[in-house]
Amino acid sequence: MTVCLFGGSIAAVPTTTRVPQEERSRAMRQRLLDATVGLLIEKGYAGTSTTLVSQRAGVSRGAQLHHFPTKVQLVLAAVEHLREQRTAVLAEAIEDLPRGKKRIRAVLTILGDHFAGPVFAAALELWVAARTDDALHEAVAAYEQRLGRETHRLTVEVLGADESEPGVRELVQATLDLCRGLGLANTLADDGFRRRKILDRWAVVLEEGLR
Amino acid sequence: MTVCLFGGSIAAVPTTTRVPQEERSRAMRQRLLDATVGLLIEKGYAGTSTTLVSQRAGVSRGAQLHHFPTKVQLVLAAVEHLREQRTAVLAEAIEDLPRGKKRIRAVLTILGDHFAGPVFAAALELWVAARTDDALHEAVAAYEQRLGRETHRLTVEVLGADESEPGVRELVQATLDLCRGLGLANTLADDGFRRRKILDRWAVVLEEGLR
Structure with a gap:
């Protein structure tokens, strides 16, 4: 074989x-x-x-x-390369997630840290450049769509969310969009303290919404 | 006088x-x-x-x-100029906000549209460039901090949120970070349909959380 x-x-x-x-x-x-x-x-x-x-x-x-x-092929492969490296780190963190009451907050820490880290910073460079660069736009939009779906699927899985329940899918999406916004807020200065307090509050929302 | x-x-x-x-x-x-x-x-x-x-x-x-x-002075003045122009539009929209049950959802529409619009696109260019440009970084970080505080204050006001209640401040912050994330998701393609559904769901959370 x-x-x-x-x-x-x-x-x-x-x-x-x-x-x-x-x-x-x-x-x-x-x-x-x-x-x-x-x-x-x-x-x-x-x-x-x-x-x-x-x-x-x-x-x-x-x-x-x-x-x-081309530069487009190079930068997209580079972001995918970085993401693959970080996926191994993420997989370990997910493996170590607690069960029960503390799980949701722990998931939010992983997501918050991920979007405050190097994969997001590198990807952000491509997303923003793609806004005004036609050659980059098509490739990045397709990659972003695929990546977005995958991140969503993974988040549903680790949260144990039941998307057949009304409103649950939108809460999971909101969680990822929130973390993306927090990631952006973290690019100019360390926003970790504020982020932790917001995610504490968000965990309460998710616990009620996913129940 | x-x-x-x-x-x-x-x-x-x-x-x-x-x-x-x-x-x-x-x-x-x-x-x-x-x-x-x-x-x-x-x-x-x-x-x-x-x-x-x-x-x-x-x-x-x-x-x-x-x-x-300098270019730094020019681009910062330009973003501020655009923001001033849009503030007049925002002020009118705020004036027309309904009272009562529909208000929160209407506020979210204004915020969602604002972060999906030209002020955010122009500001995003500066934020991201500032990440790797020392000359721009200091000026943008100071401007962003001032703007962030002002947007927060305005959001508290239009939502009629009482920040002395525990968790309310973080809910307002989360709302703005969510809208920032939704704005970023909107830069590569029109994300309006998905955004509206997420904000519908978020309105339910806010109504409960701000009560």
Whole structure:
């Protein structure tokens, strides 16, 4: 089965030379994505030039263009790359969530921290740039829609919300939109103290609304 | 009193020549601000160069620098200018708000529309650019704080909320952060249908929470 899944390993001779090449290529791709994420967070979308990315990643322009022919492909892959890294952290936090009365508040902490963190900051750069950049707009709108659906599904699941009950779906949506708004409020200064108090209150609303 | 407040009108001779000059100067300032607002909304912060502003406003570079020596001063004045224009529209909408049961939902419509509109789009450009631009950061953070306090005060007033009651202040804050999140969700595509349903649900929560 392994042979079928990963392909090509029946032919012994090319494998030994191809595997290191593939690994090098994958490592190069990772460096490009890490460099792009770093630049998006430090310098914003406008400050993330493909030249700076190749310099920071230590990758030739030719190799960079081979992996990501356009800036749009590069930045979207970078945000997805960062999100995948953070998903592992999120999954662990979700695993450790308490059961019972304290669960809703704990879920809100995870969501609040997530939207106050680097994935949101990097994504925000793309969302806002996409507002006035046609090339970026189509790709970001599609990605945002997919991501939004996935985040909603995950939130329903961890909250144990029953969306067949009237008004529950809208409360879950409101929770995510609130966290998005809190994330935005956190971009200029640490808004953690205010956020915690608002989420304390929101937990009471959710406990009543999801009952 | 008028003489004291506006100054200088006692001396008759210079007034007749100075007033048109002052008017021309004020009109020029308005054109610069309108051009900046238009560019921020159409092309974003990175696309709003001071050269483009002077071209669009039909104002010489020298005159522009006289009014606004830096891009930071120009863009902040432009967002404030737009906000002042919209405040008049908001004040009318507030004047027309129903009393009684339908008031809260009507307030949420005003807030939701406001954060889905041009003031938010223009301000968002500054907030996000300020995240990675030191020169802009200080000015925007101070402006945002002042604006945030003012919006909060106005919302408390139109909702008739009693913030001495426990949890009420956080509910009002959550309302504004929710609307900010909904505004962000509206930047890539018209999110009005989803927003209305979420605000319908939020009105129920607010009615219970503010009672």
